[in-house]
Amino acid sequence: MASHRRPTQPGPTRSARVTVLSAALATAAAALGAAPADAEPGATVTPRAARSTVDGLFDQAEQATELYDRATERADLLRARLARTQDGIARGQQRLNLLRGALGALAGAQYRAGAIDPSLALLLSSDPDTYLDRAATLEQAGVLQAGDLRQVRQAQRALAQQRADAHHDLDELRRSRTQVARHKRAVQEKLDRARKLLKTLPTAQRAVYDRASRSGGGGLPPLGALPVSGRAAAAVLAARGAVGRPYVWGANGPHGFDCSGLMQWAYAQAGVALPRTSQEQRYAGRQIPLSQARPGDLVVYRSDAGHVGMYMGNGQVVHAPYPGARVRYDPVDMMPISSVTRV
Structure with a gap:
């Protein structure tokens, strides 16, 4: 990360x-x-x-x-x-x-x-x-x-x-x-x-x-496109609502998250059970090119699949970045992308 x-x-x-x-x-x-x-x-x-x-x-x-x-x-x-x-x-x-x-x-x-x-x-x-x-x-x-x-x-x-x-x-x-x-x-x-x-x-x-979230503490940035399904839309709303909550290693909500814990919790609010780790989450759906990403898709980073965020559109993801930081928006290309998964 x-x-x-x-x-x-x-x-x-x-x-x-x-x-x-x-x-x-x-x-x-x-x-x-x-x-x-x-x-x-x-x-x-x-x-x-x-x-x-x-x-x-x-x-x-x-x-x-x-x-x-x-x-x-x-x-x-x-x-x-x-x-x-x-x-x-x-x-x-x-x-x-x-x-x-x-x-x-x-x-x-x-x-x-x-x-x-x-x-x-x-x-x-x-x-x-x-x-x-x-x-x-x-x-x-x-x-x-x-x-x-x-x-x-x-x-x-x-x-x-x-x-x-x-x-x-x-x-x-x-x-x-x-x-x-x-x-x-x-x-x-x-x-x-x-x-x-x-x-x-x-x-x-x-x-x-x-630094705080890239949202600047103001309103939430607009979605660049509509989610592909109702469950993706529910997960997006949950992830957006988690912005500002602290990174807590080993936690999967609702008051703190690590990166994969945030994805698991957000999709749980949509009634979808994701695996616990980012390495497993990359295979929790269909892999697609980044050019086809829509809000709700999981973006997995690095060759070891050691980090994951949720695509929000407009070239941004929501993720729990690292210990001591809070859930926030960052550019989707903030680090090498391993895969994009549509749940």
Whole structure:
């Protein structure tokens, strides 16, 4: 998301930015009082170099935020699936208890008659492994009808499979939580370094990052064309209404957003469920050329699809630009465009 934060004059190329990113630690240290390792003795870091490093740190923070969003979404899905599995286990155990209760009634009747078949006692064993290993004996014993026996065996096996699934999901949930925590630390590290570096910029340069929406705080700019559908129109109205709300990494509204969270929330107001991350959102519809873009289309940026905004017409998008800024309008070509998606 670096390009849309630059002053009006052209900024460094993508390859130059990659070079800066690879030296982010050295540059940040230089801006805080130490010169980069390859600098001449007594050299100082220029505001332009500092801005480039801040841009790179914000880019890295946004990429880490997308990974955080993806891991969080995965953890949420796993929690929901685990809850459903546990409900299924409870129902399966209840069904098995009923089946075993029926067998117990049969055993009681035999006992009252003065004898209980040893094979039926085996079936009522509380050890499922013992039961499954020796169930064939019961079939041959003829104590129960074959259909009754199959029901008990199927219920026992289904319950064992559900428990195995729950164990697998629980392990994966633990791994997903670890990923969430790791990506969260990465985001916070990048943002902390960027904030420290911003403090070293002259006031005029720092204002580039603090500026308000390009709408100027006045009325909303007119749409350049009509949305292609009613749901796109509803999403556009929601996104326009979000202008001025803060960028909050990992948030998808309604009081704060990251870039993909804003798109997801805006389309949710139109009754459309978008995926959580910008990488997934680029495939949430039909890809079209930028020349055919209309309000409501998603504009995905950079080769890594790490940023997304919503086209509003008149060459503008609404997007959540970067931490510390607010949802605002910016030119659609603020950075390299990866694709345009019509939902």
